[in-house]
Amino acid sequence: MSSETPKRYIRFQKPVVIQHYILMLSVLGLMFSGYMLYSIKSAETGFDPTDYFSYSLWEQIHIWFGILLGLTILWHFLYILFTLYGHSDFLHILPNKSDLKSLIGLGFRKSVIKKRRFGLQEKLTYWIIGVYLILMVITGLLQYANVYTVNYISRSLYIYIDGFHGMYGLLMGIILTVWHLYSIFLKPGRFPGTLSWWDGKISSEEMNRYQEARGEITDESDTGTGNPG
């Protein structure tokens, strides 16, 4: 390898990269088709998607993307539970004491913590988006099966499920995605972005840049879990 192209180390295993690809595809598909479903019912958006497909076809499209998302989440669960890398990554992304430390002074003071694989920002992204997606899948499925579910759950609960999954859910999704893209590409320390989503690899320069921005230092006696590779 020439000295100009720095060596790139594996940051995410193949399954994680593939899971992320499917995530991108299904979430974008769900947002689009969800917006169409919303437009059919609401005059606010000012156009009528049934000019292109019938209501049930839009619903079918939405559901199939939803199933794709659901299956990916299931795969991710199995992956973190039963594979070595998955399990280890999951332990790394669990919040721990070092996150509290990094929060001291809201991060404005330099916190003396060891280099880590994931900083607070990454952990938050993972957990917030994860919880959001799981909620979307559950509320989506309950909506899909509404005819059965309304027999068993109260009307109040259904109002929250229905309300969460609709336009508000979509808005939250958009906000989270924009935030995610900002913190991957634009945030100080991240700019001008990374290709790790493409092949799961990053260079040591990138990793150091992340860690420095997070205010992490290397303990001389420890190479740090954050070391690439």
Next chain:
Amino acid sequence: MSHIGKLLPFLLLIVGVTITYAQVPENDNRCLDCHSNSTQLAALTEQPERFHIPSDFKDQSVHNEINCIGCHADPGGYPHPEVLGLLQCGNCHKNESEDYLSGPHGNPLTVSLELAPKCGDCHNVHLIRKSSNVLSKVHVKNEAKTCTQCHEIKDQKRNILNITNRVDYDIPNRTIKKGIHFFNSKISDNSNLLTCSRCHGVHSLSEKIGKNWLNDYLIEADFCGECHTSETISFKGNLHFSQKISSLNGNISLTCTDCHQEHLISNDKYQYNEEKSAGQMTGKCLECHQSVRISGKFAQVAKGHSPNIDSFHGASSIGGDLFFSDCSSCHGIHELNSYTGRDKEEVKLDIIAKCGTCHPNAAANFVSSPVHMAQGELLDSEESIARYIFLALIVTMISLIVLSIIGDFYKLYLRKKN
């Protein structure tokens, strides 16, 4: 060839002409000599077309037994007197004439004599054919075209707008022909085609539903009921029919054409086309039921007043789904189910059963949701609480993100400073 042989064609011609002329009464030949001859007429009068009569008109006319002076006063020789007495059709056709004079077409009180349609406008003047003759203007197949001579507003002088000022009397021919009654092959054998006169009557235009329908909506229902028996029986038990609806026009009820239209009668609900007519039934009901007064009276008070648009059912039917539910799914069509004023528990069971026809698992919780929803309708308290919570969540999310972004750049600034 002999001389006789050479003369034979001429002889035959003479015999033929003699026989033909012999059949027409003598007088008529005299009249037709001039009146069937356009050139001669043109020399004699300024209105040759008006006085032109085809020489063979009698072959097809029902009046072939009557000669010219049977209807026209004898003009004597030529030149004729200025005004020739005309024997009125009513002299022989007494009943028809009386009917005509009593109805809107002939009553001088309703229509000026100059513009009024006269016998000849529908029957022709000379070439009067039997109504069973397909060429007759009053044959069922041609009737619509005959009536629309005036009733379709084109730029003709005698259009219905000039005569009556009533725009609603403008009935284009193509509209009638699009209607299901005109096209339905089951009833389109010539005898049974439902065309103008079947509903409006013929001369007095009042035999059937043309008559005072405003006061007597029964006439229309009974008339349609002649064929649509079961629908009419159900409909007569229907609140729309039995309970007179008070309106500015006085007390009227809904009757068949209020939903089905009059001339363009079609079976909307099952016509799935690009116009998304699946939603039309709902639209029809909404014409009246979005009125605050009507919906207030019929117990939709609790939830706004325009039913069904924003609900799943409304969306799927308006969105063109083939399997959908609309007003009629719960309320019925001709045999309207009224839920107003009934025992609450009984209504609940009834509605659960109705939901159950499409949703076999429907149970008690089904009826706890509002049934009718509308765009922009006020939410009930629980729904608005949910909405506020989600809005608050979103606002919080955005604020935190903005703060964190500001923080990120402030940290960058601090790092650069050190």
